[in-house]
Amino acid sequence: MTEPPRPPGEYGSPSDPYSTPPSYPGGTPGAGYPPPTSGAGYQQQGYGAYQQPGAYGTPGGAPVGYANSDEKTWALIAHFGGILVGFIAPLVALLAKGNESPTVKAHANEALNFHITWGIAMIISVVIAVCTFGIASPLPLLVWVFVLAFAIIAGMKANNGELYRYPATFRFIK
Numbered sequence: 001m002t003e004p005p006r007p008p009g010e011y012g013s014p015s016d017p018y019s020t021p022p023s024y025p026g027g028t029p030g031a032g033y034p035p036p037t038s039g040a041g042y043q044q045q046g047y048g049a050y051q052q053p054g055a056y057g058t059p060g061g062a063p064v065g066y067a068n069s070d071e072k073t074w075a076l077i078a079h080f081g082g083i084l085v086g087f088i089a090p091l092v093a094l095l096a097k098g099n100e101s102p103t104v105k106a107h108a109n110e111a112l113n114f115h116i117t118w119g120i121a122m123i124i125s126v127v128i129a130v131c132t133f134g135i136a137s138p139l140p141l142l143v144w145v146f147v148l149a150f151a152i153i154a155g156m157k158a159n160n161g162e163l164y165r166y167p168a169t170f171r172f173i174k
Contacts, residue, residue, distance in 0.1 A: 066103060066161060075107035079155040079164075083148055087115040106163055109173050111154065114166035118147045 066072045074097045081089020094108035125139040150166055157164035 067101070071097070071101050071104050072159070072161075074101070074104045075158045076155055078104070078108040078111040079151055079158050082111055082115040083151045086119045087112055090115055103163075107158055110163065110166060110169075111151075113171050113173055114150065114154075114169045115147070116172055117169045118143060122147075 066075070074093045078090040078093035081093070090108045090111035093104060094112060098105040098108055122140060122143050125136070125143045129136045129139050154164040154166060
């Protein structure tokens with residue numbers, strides 16, 4: 001079935017094929033179609049590359065996303081650095097960039113709480129292993145594997161721009 005002819009000057013009319021398409025209310029002028037409301041790759045206007053809608057504006061919501069690659073680097077240092085040096089790496093990240101970036105502060109606080117909690121657990125497991133004359137010697141290794149696994153998960157989430165809440169962690173620092 002064919003469409004009836006349109007008056008000259010109207011978009012898509014055979015007599016004027018180069019006319020501009022009508023703009024959609026609330027959309028891009030001249031686009032001729034409504035703006036997308038969902039789907040892969042869609043970002044709302046005003047949000048950064050890694051940021052999810054409502055992250056900063058929601059009360060109690062932890063900030064996510066990065067304004068620049070420096071913030072992402074410091075968040076990754078906070079999570080991955082704790083594997084090697086314990087709570088020192090998240091503490092350095094918090095002190096270095098925590099006042100400048102709410103995102104780095106959120107990542108560093110979370111990593112710092114986790115590494116302090118599990119640093120204490122590591123000390124306790126070593127004491128138990130020594131006091132039992134090696135019977136509980138696998139205990140410190142199990143604690144270290146737990147720390148390694150969850151720090152890697154948190155680092156991967158941070159790399160994607162998401163804030164990860166570590167499990168089994170006391171929240172010493174808010």
